[in-house]
Amino acid sequence: MASRPYLISALGATLLLSACGESKPTVPAAQTAPTAGRLILRAQTVPDLKPVPGTLTTRDMAEARARISGVLVSLTVKEGDLVRQGQVIGRVKDDRLALQTGAFDAQVTAASAEAARANADLGRTRDLFTHGVYAKARLDQVEAQAKAANANLAAARAQRGASAELGAQGSILAPAAGRVLVADVPVGSVVMPGQTLAKITAGPMVVRIELPEGQARAxxxxxxVQLAAEDLRGVATRGAITQVYPSVTGGQVTADVSAPGLPQDLIGQRVRAQIQIGSRQALVVPRRYVVTRFGVDYARLVRADNTISETPVQTTAGPAADTVEVLSGLRAGDVLTPAGSAQ
Structure with missing residues (x-):
């Protein structure tokens, strides 16, 4: 038992010598930045874009209205149909107008018979006057009766024509060429003069935007105007303001934006738009100087000792397709080197 302390001491010395013989872990050396492709950040002037809501619509909206009261007996269009200007798309019928027209027809017949009799009397009176049978006063009397009968006939015909025209106004006409947006009045409904039976697009396609009146002065x-391509199926990304409406409604000013190839099948679709309301200073770098790893953007910053430090940055889309704007993480004067591959 006396030899056990010496054994323990020998084992401890052996372990101590073995620990001293292990190599220390090496610290990786800082990566030296390459000289090629370096970029010195400089603030530059970029457009100050403001997002505004927009609506895909047409310049005007036309309404097909009833011109007379009555019962809607036909409506030949539905939502989505294309119509041409002046096309008959429905009909309103009022049975009283047919009866009224028939009464005026009878008045025309009676006035025509009376005018024929008066003209015949005038012819005989003139013949007898030339032979000295009637005096000049008698001829003047018969002529006045004939003129009155002819005037009554003309008035009856005018009344009959007005009644027939009023009945013809039961036809509902498309006021403009376009696409039917609303046609929700069922056949058999009683309608009144001026009631809207269908709403139709009119004019070219536009994106109608609204923005506060304080910013609208610019x-x-x-x-x-920048338009979101994904909202317009990729057919248009840039447009131009064609009209600024002078009125202010609820503190908002309305303007129309025209662009080539706007879709015509979804009237009223919301479209994201961006307008320029001024300019500002920003840090804009090519996209190859920023890399995204696991959802975080990094830029390779060159230190004063010529080594590289990967710095997290916050970015947004730049003014060009191949650029990004650095919102935070860098400042003017920093030196960048191209970033690595994304993960």
């Missing part, structure tokens, strides 16, 4: 016709 708007002018011809300004470029």
């Amino acid at each position: 708007l002018k016709v011809g300004d470029v």
